[in-house]
Amino acid sequence: MQADIITIGDEILIGQIVDTNSAFIASEFNKTGIRIRQILSVSDKEESIRVALKESLEHVQLVIITGGLGPTNDDITKNTLAKFFNSKLIRNKEVEKDVENFFAHRGNSIIELNRSQADVPDNCHVINNLNGTAPGMLFQTSEGKVVVSLPGVPFEMIAMIQNGVIPWIKEHFEIPVILNKTFLTTGIAESVLAERLISFEKNLPSNFSLAYLPSPAIVKLRLGVQGDKLEFIRNEFESYSKQLENNLGENLFGYNDDTLESVVGVLLKNNNFTLSTAESCTGGNIANLITSVSGASEYFKGSIVAYSNEVKMNILGVNKDDLDKFGAVSEQVVTQMADRVKKLLNTDFAIATSGVAGPTGGSPEKPVGTVWIAIASPTNTSAIKINVGNHRGRNITRSSLAALNLLRLSILKIVEKTVEKV
Amino acid sequence: MQADIITIGDEILIGQIVDTNSAFIASEFNKTGIRIRQILSVSDKEESIRVALKESLEHVQLVIITGGLGPTNDDITKNTLAKFFNSKLIRNKEVEKDVENFFAHRGNSIIELNRSQADVPDNCHVINNLNGTAPGMLFQTSEGKVVVSLPGVPFEMIAMIQNGVIPWIKEHFEIPVILNKTFLTTGIAESVLAERLISFEKNLPSNFSLAYLPSPAIVKLRLGVQGDKLEFIRNEFESYSKQLENNLGENLFGYNDDTLESVVGVLLKNNNFTLSTAESCTGGNIANLITSVSGASEYFKGSIVAYSNEVKMNILGVNKDDLDKFGAVSEQVVTQMADRVKKLLNTDFAIATSGVAGPTGGSPEKPVGTVWIAIASPTNTSAIKINVGNHRGRNITRSSLAALNLLRLSILKIVEKTVEKV
Numbered sequence: 001m002q003a004d005i006i007t008i009g010d011e012i013l014i015g016q017i018v019d020t021n022s023a024f025i026a027s028e029f030n031k032t033g034i035r036i037r038q039i040l041s042v043s044d045k046e047e048s049i050r051v052a053l054k055e056s057l058e059h060v061q062l063v064i065i066t067g068g069l070g071p072t073n074d075d076i077t078k079n080t081l082a083k084f085f086n087s088k089l090i091r092n093k094e095v096e097k098d099v100e101n102f103f104a105h106r107g108n109s110i111i112e113l114n115r116s117q118a119d120v121p122d123n124c125h126v127i128n129n130l131n132g133t134a135p136g137m138l139f140q141t142s143e144g145k146v147v148v149s150l151p152g153v154p155f156e157m158i159a160m161i162q163n164g165v166i167p168w169i170k171e172h173f174e175i176p177v178i179l180n181k182t183f184l185t186t187g188i189a190e191s192v193l194a195e196r197l198i199s200f201e202k203n204l205p206s207n208f209s210l211a212y213l214p215s216p217a218i219v220k221l222r223l224g225v226q227g228d229k230l231e232f233i234r235n236e237f238e239s240y241s242k243q244l245e246n247n248l249g250e251n252l253f254g255y256n257d258d259t260l261e262s263v264v265g266v267l268l269k270n271n272n273f274t275l276s277t278a279e280s281c282t283g284g285n286i287a288n289l290i291t292s293v294s295g296a297s298e299y300f301k302g303s304i305v306a307y308s309n310e311v312k313m314n315i316l317g318v319n320k321d322d323l324d325k326f327g328a329v330s331e332q333v334v335t336q337m338a339d340r341v342k343k344l345l346n347t348d349f350a351i352a353t354s355g356v357a358g359p360t361g362g363s364p365e366k367p368v369g370t371v372w373i374a375i376a377s378p379t380n381t382s383a384i385k386i387n388v389g390n391h392r393g394r395n396i397t398r399s400s401l402a403a404l405n406l407l408r409l410s411i412l413k414i415v416e417k418t419v420e421k422v
Numbered sequence: 423m424q425a426d427i428i429t430i431g432d433e434i435l436i437g438q439i440v441d442t443n444s445a446f447i448a449s450e451f452n453k454t455g456i457r458i459r460q461i462l463s464v465s466d467k468e469e470s471i472r473v474a475l476k477e478s479l480e481h482v483q484l485v486i487i488t489g490g491l492g493p494t495n496d497d498i499t500k501n502t503l504a505k506f507f508n509s510k511l512i513r514n515k516e517v518e519k520d521v522e523n524f525f526a527h528r529g530n531s532i533i534e535l536n537r538s539q540a541d542v543p544d545n546c547h548v549i550n551n552l553n554g555t556a557p558g559m560l561f562q563t564s565e566g567k568v569v570v571s572l573p574g575v576p577f578e579m580i581a582m583i584q585n586g587v588i589p590w591i592k593e594h595f596e597i598p599v600i601l602n603k604t605f606l607t608t609g610i611a612e613s614v615l616a617e618r619l620i621s622f623e624k625n626l627p628s629n630f631s632l633a634y635l636p637s638p639a640i641v642k643l644r645l646g647v648q649g650d651k652l653e654f655i656r657n658e659f660e661s662y663s664k665q666l667e668n669n670l671g672e673n674l675f676g677y678n679d680d681t682l683e684s685v686v687g688v689l690l691k692n693n694n695f696t697l698s699t700a701e702s703c704t705g706g707n708i709a710n711l712i713t714s715v716s717g718a719s720e721y722f723k724g725s726i727v728a729y730s731n732e733v734k735m736n737i738l739g740v741n742k743d744d745l746d747k748f749g750a751v752s753e754q755v756v757t758q759m760a761d762r763v764k765k766l767l768n769t770d771f772a773i774a775t776s777g778v779a780g781p782t783g784g785s786p787e788k789p790v791g792t793v794w795i796a797i798a799s800p801t802n803t804s805a806i807k808i809n810v811g812n813h814r815g816r817n818i819t820r821s822s823l824a825a826l827n828l829l830r831l832s833i834l835k836i837v838e839k840t841v842e843k844v
Contacts, residue, residue, distance in 0.1 A: 022463070040462050041444070168734075191494075191536055212492065222433070253540075277727075288710045291779075291818075344738070
């Protein structure tokens with residue numbers, strides 16, 4: 001089954017808001033086995049809506065429209081659809097009750113403009129909106145195609161897609177089975193990955209797909225398969241997933257919605273390890289990433305953000321002579337930072353960073369983008385130098401993610417050794 | 423001038439990524455005086471791209487296409503456009519040089535797949551990509567219409583729109599004069615702001631517009647005016663800008679691309695003040711925001727991220743009895759954190775935070791979202807309690823921005839006092 005999404009609203013076309021509704025609907029439909037042909041954003045004008053809907057109905061079975069259902073004059077979706085489907089607006093008693101309850105619950109008084117939200121086309125199936133006042137409307141054309149109109153407010157729309165639209169579609173249509181899994185890699189460039197996967201991709205059956213999604217320091221690979229019955233595709237999907245995993249090796253750090261910080265968090269927690277960081281060029285970003293994960297207090301004790309050399313010496317106790325001789329951006333200093341913060345904060349692991357984030361501060365020997373990262377583990381401390389580029393914000397992100405990945409590999413090494421000993 | 427945006431990529435149609443590129447382009451074009459007719463997302467298929475482009479060219483003067491320019495097999499935009507415009511791909515020596523430099527700078531070796539990024543249609547104008555390997559391509563049709571293809575990676579696309587596309591369009595087309603200024607406010611809800619501005623908005627002439635752009639802790643107000651000639655609208659624009667400023671008072675913290683962290687940075691730097699932070703619930707995010715600004719090392723010395731009580735006591739020296747008696751999320755503890763980090767790191771100002779970021783860890787007395795913030799200045803230390811809600815990520819952002827705003831107001835108070843004394 002193929003579907004189009006049409007989002008209505010001038011606020012999208014002037015860039016005032018980012019259309020997050022379409023991504024949500026697309027993702028939910030994709031999991032259900034409904035493929036999105038296209039997503040279109042048009043203005044709050046009757047003609048734009050009419051043309052877009054007509055064009056979509058020529059190509060797909062299902063059209064989802066969001067937006068333009070508010071009570072004010074600039075919201076014209078409902079009247080436009082009523083005209084499109086030759087229907088009259090009638091007051092729906094059940095919806096009116098819902099609207100009344102909605103206002104009563106908030107202790108607000110209701111005005112006629114609010115009540116008019118209960119006027120719906122006489123030939124549509126109403127989809128209840130438990131979080132707002134605009135009901136959803138589902139129309140069926142004479143050719144059996146389906147048009148659904150939902151409010152643009154994200155949390156209202158989300159509940160209506162999940163509890164109203166998808167159950168209705170599953171009840172009325174046969175849809176194919178789709179399986180998807182996203183493999184998250186780091187420490188490898190997209191182009192190198194692509195070379196490594198040439199023969200894997202060549203051998204993929206035609207109902208499979210593999211997509212590359214690059215972002216700073218991370219490349220996501222999405223493997224997908226479509227079929228008629230789950231039992232026909234499940235084994236084959238697992239077999240190709242396994243092959244892909246083998247190709248990815250230690251560059252694979254997680255799946256689907258995992259992040260480096262969540263994966264590292266799980267590793268630390270499951271092995272009862274604690275962590276601290278000593279950050280210079282990353283300026284607290286590693287601590288920030290780690291503590292963005294709920295429950296981080298179970299394994300993260302804290303960080304010394306040593307932005308000035310004064311703090312590196314006075315709080316962390318980095319040797320002044322080494323700072324003078326090798327500079328703050330050096331193996332000697334970053335190693336001491338990791339060792340000292342590990343000891344000071346009494347943790348099993350520590351991360352330290354020192355580098356030239358840019359855009360200024362570079363030199364011929366240490367150009368912008370030069371970053372030293374050290375990992376102190378219960379057994380040793382090691383440091384590596386990376387070159388991340390010349391954009392400050394991305395340098396901080398790339399350095400932070402590289403540091404988290406080095407920590408991940410370091411924990412894995414320790415855990416594997418322990419397992420071998422046992 | 424009217425334009426369409428076409429974003430290409432299956433990852434959008436399966437909802438794996440939210441299309442933020444379109445909102446950025448729409449917003450930049452809107453400021454320039456180019457109106458967006460529609461935004462369309464289609465799949466990585468030659469036929470989809472061809473049909474979409476053809477349809478757009480029937481309606482608008484300018485089409486911006488993003489995505490599908492990567493080096494791998496699933497990226498087909500370049501070949502599709504070359505075919506559409508009857509051109510041949512030729513190796514562009516200048517672009518090849520850029521690609522080589524891009525890899526050399528990172529110390530990575532270059533493979534033929536990367537070099538092929540320098541193959542461009544022989545009848546397009548190349549738009550340089552300083553942040554990646556895929557060049558932008560600008561085609562002109564025989565009717566004088568313009569089609570621009572850019573990479574989908576946001577930071578590459580952003581620079582190319584600002585430095586390549588918009589200057590080229592301004593040079594080649596007559597577009598109406600638009601003046602825009604964005605006023606940045608914090609510490610006030612959108613609805614309260616709207617009430618305060620009722621009479622200001624009523625008196626705005628019809629060629630003016632005022633748009634509200636809310637985000638966590640910050641509401642941006644964009645005042646715009648459109649006219650035929652700059653000299654007709656400039657004075658009036660300045661007069662209304664002044665009126666708006668007076669209405670906003672101390673909630674106004676900056677303009678256009680300012681951020682709270684950049685504004686605070688300028689205040690610190692201009693007055694030769696230094697800053698440190700002691701962060702619990704914000705987990706390093708304040709340090710991260712401050713150090714995201716280039717040149718922060720001139721005023722920011724560092725941070726103690728005291729995520730565990732152990733670090734609060736052992737490194738910061740917070741009193742154990744107070745921790746036991748009042749808890750970590752208390753006025754007593756957060757005040758000590760600010761005072762201690764200010765002294766330890768020898769700075770003029772210090773920020774401290776302690777709160778319940780959630781989603782767990784709340785109690786009846788201190789529910790999720792309870793955050794204490796302290797500001798230590800050269801003359802005193804004060805703390806306030808705020809309630810930020812129940813979503814972890816947004817709580818950390820809101821708390822961090824509230825703390826930066828309190829610091830801003832505290833610096834302003836000190837600076838004003840000094841001026842009075844002089």
